[in-house]
Amino acid sequence: MKRADVISAAMQVVTDELVICNIGSPSQELHAIRDRPGNFYMLGTMGQASAIGLGLALSQDRPVIAIEGDGAVLTSLGTLATIGNNPAPNFTLLVIDNGSYGSTGNQPTYTRANTALAQVAAACGCENVVECEGKDIGVVLQRALSSGKMTVIVCTCAPGNAKSPVIRMDPVVIRERFMNEVRSENT
Amino acid sequence: MGLPVTVSQIIIKELEDAGIGFVSSVPCKQLAGVIKGVDASNSIRHVPATREDEGMGLCAGAYLGGKRAAILMQNTALGVTINALATLIQFYRMPLPMLVSYRGEVGEPVACQVEMALHTKALLSQLHVPTYHFHNPEDVRELGAIIDHCFMCSKPVAVLMDAHFWKGQGE
Numbered sequence: 001m002k003r004a005d006v007i008s009a010a011m012q013v014v015t016d017e018l019v020i021c022n023i024g025s026p027s028q029e030l031h032a033i034r035d036r037p038g039n040f041y042m043l044g045t046m047g048q049a050s051a052i053g054l055g056l057a058l059s060q061d062r063p064v065i066a067i068e069g070d071g072a073v074l075t076s077l078g079t080l081a082t083i084g085n086n087p088a089p090n091f092t093l094l095v096i097d098n099g100s101y102g103s104t105g106n107q108p109t110y111t112r113a114n115t116a117l118a119q120v121a122a123a124c125g126c127e128n129v130v131e132c133e134g135k136d137i138g139v140v141l142q143r144a145l146s147s148g149k150m151t152v153i154v155c156t157c158a159p160g161n162a163k164s165p166v167i168r169m170d171p172v173v174i175r176e177r178f179m180n181e182v183r184s185e186n187t
Numbered sequence: 188m189g190l191p192v193t194v195s196q197i198i199i200k201e202l203e204d205a206g207i208g209f210v211s212s213v214p215c216k217q218l219a220g221v222i223k224g225v226d227a228s229n230s231i232r233h234v235p236a237t238r239e240d241e242g243m244g245l246c247a248g249a250y251l252g253g254k255r256a257a258i259l260m261q262n263t264a265l266g267v268t269i270n271a272l273a274t275l276i277q278f279y280r281m282p283l284p285m286l287v288s289y290r291g292e293v294g295e296p297v298a299c300q301v302e303m304a305l306h307t308k309a310l311l312s313q314l315h316v317p318t319y320h321f322h323n324p325e326d327v328r329e330l331g332a333i334i335d336h337c338f339m340c341s342k343p344v345a346v347l348m349d350a351h352f353w354k355g356q357g358e
């Protein structure tokens with residue numbers, strides 16, 4: 001399984017959850033698989049989806065899933081400590097660990113060698129850390145969402161990008177559409 | 188808290204009055220009193236960040252969730268926030284009051300702090316971030332209007348607060 005298959009399977013269990021997605025191919029694949037107002041595509045900087053997701057989860061009641069990459073988590077490792085110390089029961093961090101900087105040509109990341117992100121997350125104080133393979137993501141994500149506890153999922157899969165078009169939506173439209181969605185459910 | 192007396196206490200009151208409900212921070216000695224104040228505030232959720240660009244991500248998320256968010260940071264961190272400012276806060280047109288401890292100005296005891304002070308206004312200007320400089324303690328009275336301005340135009344706005352402004356009140 002590759003990242004696009006993981007996203008596809010994950011989106012099968014997503015209903016009204018708000019989704020914040022990592023830059024590059026992950027966002028493009030999510031957009032192609034299931035674009036919806038409740039998706040926020042972080043189009044600029046890797047390593048921000050987890051922080052945005054946590055800030056969002058702490059600020060309103062709806063469940064939030066941040067879809068991150070291993071490269072993105074490595075570039076902002078400190079954010080795992082912030083997550084571990086500010087648990088939001090409505091927050092799920094889904095790290096799609098393909099052992100590579102996928103969007104930029106599948107250069108290997110350190111998770112393919114000596115670094116275990118699940119252990120890093122646990123050492124950062126995240127209490128519910130689940131490791132799984134791509135094929136199990138549907139079940140694992142469903143369980144995390146119904147647990148009522150903040151969960152970090154590290155889901156391993158093979159590298160590789162699906163062919164999906166660049167997102168041409170205006171960023172302000174993405175943001176406004178998303179905020180309208182948040183408002184509509186909270187009122 | 189009684190009558191606000193220190194600039195730090197006035198800053199907290201201005202943040203609360205402006206409806207700020209979420210603050211992220213990375214400490215500076217000069218911000219110590221403000222950080223204590225946000226921790227004690229009933230209406231502000233304080234989430235310390237491990238780095239300032241992460242703090243901006245947290246604030247962006249809080250804003251998406253319907254909260255008014257602000258960041259407390261030192262000007263030495265401006266460099267690490269440029270990417271987050273340009274590709275997150277500005278690209279998606281989000282308001283973000285940045286309360287920036289302006290180290291390296293007259294009264295600074297640490298020579299190295301001057302190096303980033305030299306670049307602070309130039310970088311903010313290059314980024315087209317509206318920037319206000321608090322030098323006298325009474326400048327703090329502008330804060331409420333500046334925060335309103337920030338949310339009116341949906342841009343990051345920086346308030347630089349130098350050593351003369353704090354005059355030892357930051358502790």
Ligand SMILES: Cc1ncc(C[n+]2csc(CCOP(=O)(O)OP(=O)(O)O)c2C)c(N)n1
Pocket residue numbers: 003022023024025026044045046068069070071072073096098100101102103104109270
């Ligand atoms: C701060 C920053 N550095 C570098 C890049 C270039 N870049 C874009 S996506 C990416 C790879 C991200 O890898 P990962 O988070 O593992 O996601 P994947 O594509 O593998 O799913 C890189 C290096 C960027 N967008 N931002």
Ligand SMILES: [Mg+2]
Pocket residue numbers: 069070071096097098099100101102
């Ligand atoms: Mg990756």
